[in-house]
Amino acid sequence: MSSTDPPKPPSTTARPSSKRISTVPTPPKPPTSIHPTAIIANHALLIGTHLITIGAHTVIHPYARIISTEGPVTIGDGCVIWEKATVGMMGGDSSSDGDEGVLETKLDDNVVIESCATVGMGAVLGDGCVVEGFGVVEGGATLGRRCQVQAFARVKAKEVLTEHTIVLGDGRRRVSKGCEGVERGREVAHEKMVRDFERVVPSVSVKWM
Amino acid sequence: MSQQFPYTYYSCSCVDTPTSLLPLSRKSVEARSSSDEEETTFDPRSSRANFSLYPLEHLLYCTECHQMRCSRCTTEEVLCWYCPSCLFEVPSSTVRSEGNRCTRSCYNCPICTSFLTVNLLDAPTEAQRDAEQPPGPFILSCSYCNWTSLDIGIKFDKANNITGQLQRVRNGGIIVPTPKERENQAERLLRKQPNHEEEEEVKSPLEETPAAQAPPDADDFFSNLNSFYKSQLADTETSAGPAEFNVHSPSSIQRLLNLYSTGKKTKRGKPKPMRESLTTAEGLQEYSSSSEEELIHRLATSGWEATTSPSQRSFQERHPPRFTSDLRPTATLLRTKRSKRCKTCRTLLSRPEPKVNTTRYKIKVLALNNIPKVSIRSLNTTPQSLLTDLVTISSSMQQKEYTTLHPLMPYQFLLTLTNPLFDPIKVTLATPTTTPGRVQTRVTILCPQFDVGANTDVWDDALNSTSSQNNPKRKSAAPGLSVASPPDNSDGKQAEAGKIWDKGRNWTSVIVEVVPGVLPGTPAFVGEGGEVREDEGVVECPVFVKVEYESEGLGAGETPERVRMVGEGKEKREVAFWCVLGVGKIVG
Amino acid sequence: MSSQTPSQDLRKASLTASRNARPSAHTIQHSDPTRSPHTPLSRSVSGLYGSPGSSFRVDEDNLLIFDFGSRYLRAGFAGEPAPRCEIGYGPDSWRRVGDYRQWDLGCYPGGKGNRDGEDWGREYELWRLLEWEGGEMGVVEDRVERLVRECEGRYLLLDGRSKRVTLVVPSGLPRPLLNVVLKGLFEGLQAATITLMPSPVMACVGAGLRSALVVDVGWFETTVTAICEFREVECRRSIRAGKLLHEEFSNLLEEELGKSEQQIKHQFGFEEVEEVMTRVGWCRPLNPPTTEEEINSKIINTTLANSETYTTLDIPFSRLADPAETALLGSKTPKVDIDDHDLPLHQLMYTSLLHLPIDIRRICMTRILFTGGVSQLPGLKRRVYQELDALVAEKGWNLVKNYGSATGKKRPLRERSANLPTPSTSPLEVHAVKHIDRDHSSSISTKDTPTTLSLPPHLQPQESDPISEKLSRLTLSQSTTTPSLTTAPTKPQICILKTLGPWAGASLLSNLRIRGASSGKGGGVSKYVFFCCSLAVYPQFRRG
């Protein structure tokens, strides 16, 4: 179809895989430090060898995948990682891995990774970033605070976006002036949503500790 | 991929009836190959073909002319106007004056064209939240690209009637007079000085009007000019002020004649010609290089990001701006529901119900129900494989039997004609041995002549559709499910010339053999987004379909029994059309 | 009489066109003679879009204005300041119904393009001039038909009332093309009448003038038309226009891409080039002051937006002014290489002014109008103005370019030539020269001053223009508003005025019901009303 298709997590391409993941988590548990208030839903998947840090009130939804095989993954407070999203996706761009040995994938506070979005390993997302569905942040990219990667948009490896940058679907960038009123409203909504997950999403975080 | 293979396009018959004012050149004659002269083949690549080819569901059928009708050979009448986003119906009286746009709070983002929502500027406090009418200020904001009306310095005090409020403010929050006020003001100015001797008066009213604060824009000049011309027409009127100026007095018409017919008359034989406009109040604007200088300066300092893209400019309502700070939110364009008539005989072909929310039609005569449906698919696809193509994403694997045709290798496709009519039809297919164009694909229809059974009436279908799989009739009812599946292919069923492949109650399928031609040049240029080249990789076979059947004058809608009973008094009908089968893409 | 030929020709066309017009049109036709002079008194509402005109538009008809450019179609209602839609002829207008490929991923705007190829930007043009000989007429026909339908269905949303169309056409539009357009309007829109208006004259009206020198910097060519009393006196063309500029810009981008350290493989599409051109293209003044140095040093980083290859390209701002230099002003090409068909804008204007009769020249000098998309290029007007000034200062209005060996006897020659009937030197340009001396002493060579002094007194303007006299007399009183016209009638000066453009001009006119002026012409269902454009339209009917 086209090269802009985000690399799909195997669970979407091959049917059985997701089943297997859900029942027998064969891959070894990675070392984790998970905040007690964090929610890791059932069927959420953490794999890799490096440390995975998950902050307070962060929610990992079912079938979301956090991969730390090539480097540690740090997720701040109040982040939301929706189903079928992938954080710490390997490969993607050759330049992103190899040259400097261990690169850390870092999500700051209140980052939202929507369904089917992918964050490459070694990417750094600032406070309040949003990656919409099928959005791709390739490895090693750096996003300032409140950046937004729209659906099907792609941030190339090693790219650096200043804060409030929005990557539109057609690839264009736009730096929004950022209206604090709207943003505050968004923050409030985000916070409420995160809190609300305690009601609806049962956590199995103990399983990973 | 632009289209899903395989696809069928129908060439509307309206290309056969040239209504052109000018003699057609050879080339276009080639393109508009008519159904009567079979020797000229339809060329799907010809530049005109794109304008006469339609998917079947876009075609209507005129039961009077017994022709399919496309959007070109139908006339449309608007039944109702409505806003696509708030789905409000707009009365026809106000449609035009409101600029064919929604006057409620439906606005689109000037940056990304997505839908704008009205938000509170500040997040509401606990107290405000429960209040029914939260206090402003409000802004328009785009959820997709985060554009807000603050970017152009506009806030609203009320959450409703955004249009009214927008009308009053220019970007940056400058209050401007409405066009009406502008007009009145301009007229007042001109009325002040019927003959233009004392000009100093003109300035004074300009000051007091709010427009003075804002630099006049094109609209101001237009209205000034307009009222100037009006006043001129009035002045030519003997001793009639602009107040009681009437166009339909013969003398004024006479004057107009003198003014705008050949200049000789203008020179003599009337008091004075309409003079030129002199002042800004009369719409005269002279160029000042300073404006351009500061424009260039702004361009250099603010840079690329501050300028508008062509698409953004074209999306604006009027006066496309150069800088993003001058963009305006765009009111949503209205849409219409239209009824369609045959252009030649004025028969009503489709008439939707005028209500916005219903999708029902009062009248709808589809080509779908009156001409046989021509469908093609690769012989080695089964419904299951079609299904997996449909419902699973493995983009590389998807539709591989269509998208990876190798040059000079024979492929077999199953061409099926389904008969929507209630009379059996006799079909004759014709196709050029090689497709026109640079890529010469050989096409052979193994059985070009065959019959297709009549469509039975609704009750049979109902029975069929509810019947379970092991119903013996199913084999014929839905061949795709059983017949063409690999087991049947394997049990020695070979495609042979002159024989149909399979037939059911109202459908017959034959084999089409396609030998894709060789692509010119390097294989590289197939995938390369260019339209022409892309289409060159696509194999499209033009097929001429001639359908003959006997039916009553009443046309379709007769059960077969009836037709048989009547026996005589049946009339012979013939429908013929070109269609284009997109069977796949050649790989270099 | 010349104006007969077009009307008859068109009537023939109209009859053929009207054959398949709907019956209701006939009824309109019958009621027409009675209706056209007088008007019912119902006033249509004037709302947000109702401009002042809408209170004047009192009949029940849809008064539509169509302006077919070679790149854009402008359409809207009479009496409105701007067209309702300005549709560009992108590749989308070539597609089949139900072909939505442009909306899928991996389809980039104008992604195709071998720029050296003949078809560079082919699909963005409605027609190639002189193409109507090449037999591609059918395609143009189809596209026009589709365009009209699209703009009616998306923007105009017309109701059942009868439609009267005013069609703004360039004077030189070949007749086959005109026929196609008329057919498209008659059949696609079921128009009752179509009025033809020549675009330069409309530009004049749009500026509130009766005479002007209209410079239309379009896509294919730049036309300079001298209008006097709403009639085209003279028209000259040059291929230095948008297309050339576009090519220059694509060359520029290619070079810059090659320079950029980041090695990007990128094929510039037509739309990308166009975007750069329209966004950041500009034109530098004749002799740039030092203040602009800091501007020139600025870097503009343009975005090559493809969802596949998103890259930014850094171009110094000064570079972005070069294409205009080469394409429009021809400052890079030596004078000897400049041919008659590719005169730089200022020279084109100069020559057409030069060849005008004195009186008309004098009128036109003070009323220069710029229209056409490329004239929006920032700084172009200023530059052309300066160049023209310089030219006049240097050459004066002498038809003789070079006296060759007779240079020594230049003055006597001049004086003698002044006595000749042919307009060689007149006080006009002399005073113009003086005037220029006043403010542009930098750009003027002083060798002309003696000639100005030695002007024989008997060379006073034979015929003085009442209008310019009147208007200058009037404007003397309020010199603040229009300083350009404050010069006494004997001292005209090159002066650029703004116009609202041909479309708005036509909108003004037909809104004021001047459309009905000579509705006697042309029979049949459809009438063509010529608005004093006999001269304008006449040539195109000689062809084909």
Add this chain to the structure above:
Amino acid sequence: MATRPTATRKTAKGEYIETDSGNKVSRKANISGTPNITLGGKTVIMADVHLRGDLTRPKAATPDPKGAKQSSTSISIGRCTVVSTGTVIRPPGRMSRGVYTYYPMKIGDNVFVGPNCVIQAASISSHVHISENCVLQPLCVIKENVKILPHTVVPANMVVPPNSVVGGRPGRIVGEVGEGYGVSVGAVAGGSGEGWVEGGDLRELVRIIK
């Protein structure tokens, strides 16, 4: 009548579990909050489809009558609707009156949802065809007879009127479906193997899914 995929009689070991009302739910579908999901019957939920029925509006929400009635259901899907593989269907949420609320999503009859879509629409009416890889952002509303082209992003809060074709990123109305949209020839399976057409009656499609 709405039945829940849990109340199923085990058929022969196939990929799909067929309910009494003819719903076919893949064993490999990932469904959470099953009690809050209703399927209209003859509806197909394919493998690897994510139904987030667990995202319900808070019980403590302001007890307006409609809310009280609806509050148990979070996703309701009509008859003969096909949800293809890898699609995520999640009720949209937003702030209302200071509480973060999930709005129950309603999907009509004969809706085809292509593979790998992310659906957060407020409501999707009947006879809608959603092609592959579409993103329907929160609280958009899709009316009848709409076709959504592949890789379309329908922006939040957008209302798509009936009979329109939507495409682009962000999505906009790019055309109208033909009058014949959703009309299948002679109402019986033609030779092409699918007796169904886009936006039409999906019974044929549902039948051949096994």
